[in-house]
Amino acid sequence: MQTSTLREKFNRPLVIAVTGLNAIDSPGPGVAVIRAIRECKDFDVRIIGLSYESLEPGLYMHDIVDKTYQIPYPSGGTDSLFSRLKYIHEEEQLDVIIPNFDAELYNFMKLSSKLKEMGINTFLPEIEQFNARDKMRLSEFGKKYGMFVPKDKIIHEKRELQKLEDDFDYPMVVKGKFYDAVIARSKDQAEKAYEKILAKWGLPIIVQEFIKGTEINIAALGDGTGNVISIIPMRKLYITDKGKAWAGVTLDDDNLIELARKFIEVTKWRGGCELEVMLTSDGKPYIMEVNPRFPAWIYLTAAAGQNQPASLVKMALGEKVEPFTKYEVGKIFIRYAWDLITNIREFQMISANGEL
Amino acid sequence: MRVRKNIATSDEGFLFNPTTGDSFSTNPIGTEIILLMKKDRTSKDIVDAICEKYDVDRALFERDLDDFTLQLKEFSLLE
Amino acid sequence: MEKQRYERPVILKMNTGLMNKFGTKTENEPVTHIESVPVKSLLSEYGSPLFVISEKQIRRNMQNAKRIFKTRYPKVRFAWSYKTNYMNAVCRIFHQEGSWAEVVSGFEYQKALGNGVPGEKIIFNGPDKTDEDLIAAAKNNSLIHIDHYDELYSLIRLSEELDLHPRVAIRVNMDTGIYPKWDRFGFNFENGQAWNALTRILNSKNLDLVGLHCHIGTFMLSTNAYATATRNLCELAWAAKERYNKMVEYIDLGGGFPSTNTLKGAYLPGTDTVPSIDQFADAITDVVLTYGFRQEEMPTLVLESGRALIDDAGYLLGTVLATKRLSDGRRATVLDFGLNSLFTSLWYEHKISPAKQHGSQTEEMVLFGPLCMNIDVVRESVVLPLLEKGDQLVVHKVGAYNMTQWMQFITMRPNIVLIDKDNNTHIIRKAETLEYIEQLEQIPDHLK
Numbered sequence: 039m040q041t042s043t044l045r046e047k048f049n050r051p052l053v054i055a056v057t058g059l060n061a062i063d064s065p066g067p068g069v070a071v072i073r074a075i076r077e078c079k080d081f082d083v084r085i086i087g088l089s090y091e092s093l094e095p096g097l098y099m100h101d102i103v104d105k106t107y108q109i110p111y112p113s114g115g116t117d118s119l120f121s122r123l124k125y126i127h128e129e130e131q132l133d134v135i136i137p138n139f140d141a142e143l144y145n146f147m148k149l150s151s152k153l154k155e156m157g158i159n160t161f162l163p164e165i166e167q168f169n170a171r172d173k174m175r176l177s178e179f180g181k182k183y184g185m186f187v188p189k190d191k192i193i194h195e196k197r198e199l200q201k202l203e204d205d206f207d208y209p210m211v212v213k214g215k216f217y218d219a220v221i222a223r224s225k226d227q228a229e230k231a232y233e234k235i236l237a238k239w240g241l242p243i244i245v246q247e248f249i250k251g252t253e254i255n256i257a258a259l260g261d262g263t264g265n266v267i268s269i270i271p272m273r274k275l276y277i278t279d280k281g282k283a284w285a286g287v288t289l290d291d292d293n294l295i296e297l298a299r300k301f302i303e304v305t306k307w308r309g310g311c312e313l314e315v316m317l318t319s320d321g322k323p324y325i326m327e328v329n330p331r332f333p334a335w336i337y338l339t340a341a342a343g344q345n346q347p348a349s350l351v352k353m354a355l356g357e358k359v360e361p362f363t364k365y366e367v368g369k370i371f372i373r374y375a376w377d378l379i380t381n382i383r384e385f386q387m388i389s390a391n392g393e394l
Numbered sequence: 395m396r397v398r399k400n401i402a403t404s405d406e407g408f409l410f411n412p413t414t415g416d417s418f419s420t421n422p423i424g425t426e427i428i429l430l431m432k433k434d435r436t437s438k439d440i441v442d443a444i445c446e447k448y449d450v451d452r453a454l455f456e457r458d459l460d461d462f463t464l465q466l467k468e469f470s471l472l473e
Numbered sequence: 474m475e476k477q478r479y480e481r482p483v484i485l486k487m488n489t490g491l492m493n494k495f496g497t498k499t500e501n502e503p504v505t506h507i508e509s510v511p512v513k514s515l516l517s518e519y520g521s522p523l524f525v526i527s528e529k530q531i532r533r534n535m536q537n538a539k540r541i542f543k544t545r546y547p548k549v550r551f552a553w554s555y556k557t558n559y560m561n562a563v564c565r566i567f568h569q570e571g572s573w574a575e576v577v578s579g580f581e582y583q584k585a586l587g588n589g590v591p592g593e594k595i596i597f598n599g600p601d602k603t604d605e606d607l608i609a610a611a612k613n614n615s616l617i618h619i620d621h622y623d624e625l626y627s628l629i630r631l632s633e634e635l636d637l638h639p640r641v642a643i644r645v646n647m648d649t650g651i652y653p654k655w656d657r658f659g660f661n662f663e664n665g666q667a668w669n670a671l672t673r674i675l676n677s678k679n680l681d682l683v684g685l686h687c688h689i690g691t692f693m694l695s696t697n698a699y700a701t702a703t704r705n706l707c708e709l710a711w712a713a714k715e716r717y718n719k720m721v722e723y724i725d726l727g728g729g730f731p732s733t734n735t736l737k738g739a740y741l742p743g744t745d746t747v748p749s750i751d752q753f754a755d756a757i758t759d760v761v762l763t764y765g766f767r768q769e770e771m772p773t774l775v776l777e778s779g780r781a782l783i784d785d786a787g788y789l790l791g792t793v794l795a796t797k798r799l800s801d802g803r804r805a806t807v808l809d810f811g812l813n814s815l816f817t818s819l820w821y822e823h824k825i826s827p828a829k830q831h832g833s834q835t836e837e838m839v840l841f842g843p844l845c846m847n848i849d850v851v852r853e854s855v856v857l858p859l860l861e862k863g864d865q866l867v868v869h870k871v872g873a874y875n876m877t878q879w880m881q882f883i884t885m886r887p888n889i890v891l892i893d894k895d896n897n898t899h900i901i902r903k904a905e906t907l908e909y910i911e912q913l914e915q916i917p918d919h920l921k
């Protein structure tokens with residue numbers, strides 16, 4: 039019954055802007071988020087794509103995305119993002135924005151109250167929650183709440199790698215502050231990884247204990263007051279050389295659900311997130327990383343019966359959403375690539391005008 | 395200076411080089427120059443035409459045109 | 474027929490990987506005035522390049538910082554960090570606003586005296602104080618912040634020889650969880666060195682321990698680091714009180730608050746990521762207020778903020794000398810100021826605005842200074858309107874460390890102009906002349 043209220047309240051398609059329409063070997067979640075939202079029967083939508091680059095496939099999928107606007111790179115800061123969003127809002131009267139890209143979240147969180155004043159809703163974690171799960175504070179977080187996390191060390195100089203050899207065994211994981219992780223099996227490899235990541239993402243560099251086990255990802259949605267709306271654990275069945283799941287299956291494991299529930303409850307997480315978990319052979323679930331947004335495989339939650347993106351839209355619009363209680367175990371996703379055909383004019387239009 | 399025959403230009407200032415697959419955008423004055431080049435106008439004709447229409451010092455435009463031409467050449471847009 | 478406005482022809486390759494033009498809108502907003510004075514008339518009157526300082530902005534910054542701390546803690550004192558910008562006019566504005574002086578050399582010390590700061594309101598920091606400096610400071614009742622044991626023993630010796638009673642503090646270094654650790658200044662907290670130095674002072678006949686000092690780094694982005702530093706200083710103060718029955722009068726947390734400039738290599742702009750002074754003030758005062766000192770023994774909080782108080786009051790105006798295309802096709806713009814005037818371009822991606830409205834077309838370019846050196850780069854990559862020779866630019870937030878670290882190299886240093894509260898302009902340091910530069914040179918007879 040809550041569902042019909044949205045339709046009545048708006049009596050028009052909801053205008054929802056979504057980012058992360060890219061689909062390189064490490065794909066953005068945008069298209070999957072849209073697919074899930076479009077499947078929800080409780081409201082109609084007009085989808086506005088927000089893109090950074092001209093070749094994000096989502097912006098050429100005209101039955102998925104109604105119109106796309108380019109937005110400034112996160113490094114442009116909140117001022118330029120805000121003025122661009124203001125323009126887009128004037129054109130489209132946005133109801134909700136769902137950012138899906140790690141590096142942009144900070145800017146959107148900073149702007150969320152200003153956007154709200156304009157009538158644009160978001161459903162994002164607080165900066166504090168966001169920071170608590172930051173890679174660089176993960177071990178602190180684990181200690182505080184008694185969760186398993188890999189030992190790590192933040193370093194600023196290559197020579198610190200040498201000192202680490204006392205505390206860390208090879209292989210170790212060398213990570214960038216936003217992205218990238220390289221498994222190093224020797225000092226030589228660690229130094230190479232350090233250089234490579236430094237060049238791309240700058241300081242600091244994070245060195246992490248290598249945990250061996252089964253890779254599990256959990257997509258979870260919190261309402262911001264400590265309530266869990268949905269938790270779907272997924273075991274990766276096929277993993278690319280970038281470590282991304284190319285196929286996965288929903289699992290039934292109370293331990294994993296409990297872990298995600300605890301995470302949402304202690305952080306009072308608002309919005310979607312993905313816990314990357316390594317389940318060791320003796321059954322300890324290590325939290326390897328927490329991504330503060332939906333994962334690229336988020337459509338699987340809808341397919342398994344808990345449509346997380348649609349629930350997020352409802353909460354963003356102030357609807358109360360009841361927690362889901364069941365999902366289908368054994369649902370599998372298998373990702374595939376598809377060559378979309380368009381013509382040069384569309385590419386030129388979006389490149390030059392920033393709209394398509 | 396002749397712009398390659400197969401270069402596609404559009405009113406919005408887009409160029410597409412079908413030999414290399416590259417796309418380009420130009421500002422209105424750039425488009426105008428390219429259209430003149432396509433019509434096989436000499437540099438002098440182009441300078442005359444632009445200086446007639448725009449408020450620009452002849453020497454300055456000649457320099458800018460040289461630079462522009464150099465870029466077209468670098469982008470393999472000239473014959 | 475009226476001729477149309479000209480814009481240089483440009484052609485851009487549509488590159489999928491490059492920053493799109495929607496990313497940089499704000500840098501293209503022209504800045505035509507500083508306060509209410511037109512950039513154009515400033516440059517025509519005072520020459521190019523030109524440093525401009527807004528008195529109003531300095532006073533606003535100072536009053537704002539004072540309000541922020543005083544609303545949280547009763548006893549607060551700012552000391553203007555001379556090295557940040559020691560133009561006398563600038564220092565005097567800070568002194569008028571109630572700031573003491575913080576100096577790190579005999580030269581700066583003399584400057585502070587010359588600006589009318591009474592000796593007892595000068596904090597003397599730094600590792601480089603000569604015996605003469607120490608004697609003068611002790612006689613003037615200045616606050617001597619001891620940096621190392623050699624200085625401590627010199628001061629003890631001098632005070633005994635000359636029967637002086639200097640008021641001293643020690644500088645403490647510590648691990649506040651930030652990188653890099655500034656452990657080369659002062660006495661280390663963790664290994665007990667700081668406490669040893671304190672006991673040495675407390676046991677001396679002549680030295681009067683009045684404060685504790687630290688300066689944990691500059692352009693600090695972590696408020697937590699200040700909480701740690703404050704806690705450590707409070708711990709030392711507490712120990713001195715408990716064991717020697719000596720309560721220090723102040724704890725001095727140094728400078729280090731960031732301005733809103735964007736550090737090189739930072740992913741997000743400074744305006745979005747830099748914590749506000751309120752957040753630093755919360756971190757610091759929360760610790761002191763709850764540490765357990767009795768009301769009457771609460772130490773004065775001393776702050777030596779530099780860049781946070783002056784950076785955004787300073788501008789550098791300049792002019793395009795030439796535009797060219799580099800061998801790799803990039804556009805380069807050569808300016809009449811470079812690393813010699815804008816030393817901070819080594820650390821910051823300075824925001825740079827055109828001084829007039831241009832067309833909407835922009836291009837990516839590298840900005841070079843006029844020096845004949847490869848390192849003379851003002852911005853490695855910036856998107857600006859199509860610039861021509863003679864176009865004027867405004868560099869923002871250059872008030873800190875430029876007018877003290879600038880180099881007289883290849884060209885001479887330009888005028889510095891102050892815009893006062895009523896928008897009148899005053900030269901506060903004249904452009905250098907050949908005569909001025911050569912004044913100190915001497916030619917040996919055989920070369921005459």
Ligand SMILES: Cc1ncc(COP(=O)(O)O)c(C=O)c1O
Nearest residue numbers: 554688691728729777778779780
């Ligand atoms: C002892 C001391 N105090 C204060 C400052 C001012 O620092 P900031 O400009 O970072 O506030 C400095 C700068 O190096 C310093 O060394």
